[in-house]
C-alpha cells in the first residue's frame with residue numbers, strides 16, 4: 001500500500017497589529033478609517049486628550065467643552081465593549097506618545113483620519129519621520145474626498161461662493177456607510193477607566209456628548225418639521241429652537257456630515273424640498289469650505305493678517321478683552337451672549353458674529369484673542385470653522401467684502417427686541433468707562 005505522505009509547511013505569521021488613532025471622529029459608523037484599520041489581526045484604539053496650549057491669554061479647556069469631550073469618549077468606549085474592543089485614552093503630545101505605543105506593542109501600521117489644523121498636520125508629519133511603519137490618513141468627516149476637491153482645480157477658490165458653485169455643479173456628497181465595522185480584538189493592554197465629566201450639562205442647554213444623542217437630535221430636527229422653516233429661524237439666539245444645533249456632534253465626529261446630508265436628502269425625497277431644506281446643505285458646504293481652506297492655509301489660519309498677511313491696526317489692551325470674556329461690557333446683548341457661551345459651551349451663529357464683531361470692530365482687539373477664547377469654551381470647537389469665521393469677520397479671510405462689522409444696536413432690535421434673551425443671560429451690567437489706548441498701547445480713558 002502506497003504510503004501517502006503529506007508535507008505541510010505551516011508557518012506562524014506574527015499577528016499584524018495596528019493602531020487606530022481617534023481625533024475628531026468619535027463614532028463607529030460611517031468611518032472609512034476605522035474600516036481600513038480593522039483589516040489588522042489586532043487593533044489598538046487610542047485617543048489623546050486635546051493638548052492645552054497657552055495661547056492669547058487663555059489656557060486649558062472650558063468646563064463645558066471638557067465635559068462634552070469626556071461624555072463622547074465614555075459613550076464611545078461603552079459602544080466598543082459589545083464589539084470586544086475598548087478605548088485607550090491618554091494625555092500627551094502625539095509625537096511622543098504614539099512612538100512609545102508603537103514600540104511597546106510591536107505595532108505594524110498607524111491609521112487616523114484627516115483633520116485640519118497646523119498642529120494636527122505637523123503631528124502626522126513628525127510621526128511619519130519618526131516611525132518606520134506605514135502612517136495612513138483616511139477621509140475625515142467631510143462631504144467630499146480630497147481627490148474630489150483636487151479635481152475642482154489647482155487652487156481652492158479664495159471665497160465661499162465660487163467654491164459652492166463648483167461643488168454644486170460637479171460633486172455629490174458621498175453616501176454614508178451605515179454598517180458597523182467588524183473590529184479585531186485589541187492586543188493585551190491595560191485600559192484605564194475614563195473619568196466621568198467633572199461638571200454636569202447646564203440646565204440652559206442639556207446636550208450630551210456621543211453619537212446616540214447626536215442622532216436623536218438629527219431625527220428630532222427632521223421629524224418635528226423644524227428643518228422646513230430653518231432658513232427663517234436659523235438666526236434665533238437660542239439653541240434647539242431655530243438652527244439644527246448639530247454642531248457639537250459634527251465637530252466631535254460623533255455624527256458624520258455625510259449622514260446629515262443623506263438624512264436631509266431622504267427627508268426631501270419623502271416630504272419635498274424647499275429653500276430651508278436646501279439651506280441646511282448650504283451651511284454644511286460652509287463647514288466643508290472652511291475645512292479645506294484650513295488644510296490649505298496651514299499656519300496662515302493663525303496669523304493676524306491671514307493668508308495675505310494684511311496689515312491692520314489693533315490693540316492688545318487687556319482690560320477690554322477681560323471685560324468681553326466676562327460679559328461685562330457696555331453692550332447688554334454681547335454680555336448675555338458671552339454668559340451663554342461660558343455657561344453652555346454654545347452660541348448661535350448670529351451671536352458669534354455679533355460678539356466677534358464687537359471684539360474686533362468696537363474694541364479694536366486682535367481677533368485671535370477672541371478666537372482663542374471661543375476655542376477654550378465651544379463644545380463644537382472646530383479649528384477650520386472657528387478660525388476661518390473669525391478671519392472672515394476681521395476681513396483677513398475668505399470674505400470678498402473685506403470684513404463684517406455688525407451694528408450692535410440694530411442687531412439687538414432685530415434679534416432680541418423684547419430683551420428676553422438679554423434678561424435670561426443677565427446681560428444688563430452697570431455702565432463702565434470705555435478705555436482706548438494711546439500709540440504705545442497704554443489705556444487712556446476718553447473722559448480724562
Ligand SMILES: Cc1cc2nc3c(=O)[nH]c(=O)nc-3n(C[C@H](O)[C@H](O)[C@H](O)COP(=O)(O)OP(=O)(O)OC[C@H]3O[C@@H](n4cnc5c(N)ncnc54)[C@H](O)[C@@H]3O)c2cc1C
Nearest residue numbers: 243244245246247283287348349352380381382385386389
Ligand atoms: C466667530 C465664529 C466662530 C465659529 N466657530 C465655530 C466652531 O468652532 N465650530 C463650528 O462648528 N462652527 C463655528 N462657527 C459657525 C457657526 O456659528 C456654527 O457652526 C453654528 O452656529 C452651529 O449651530 P448649528 O449646528 O445650529 O448650525 P446650523 O445653522 O443648524 O447649521 C448646520 C451645520 O452647518 C455648519 N455651519 C453652519 N454655519 C456655519 C458657518 N458659518 N461656518 C462653518 N460651518 C457652519 C455647522 O456644522 C452646523 O452644525 C463659527 C461662527 C463664527 C461667526
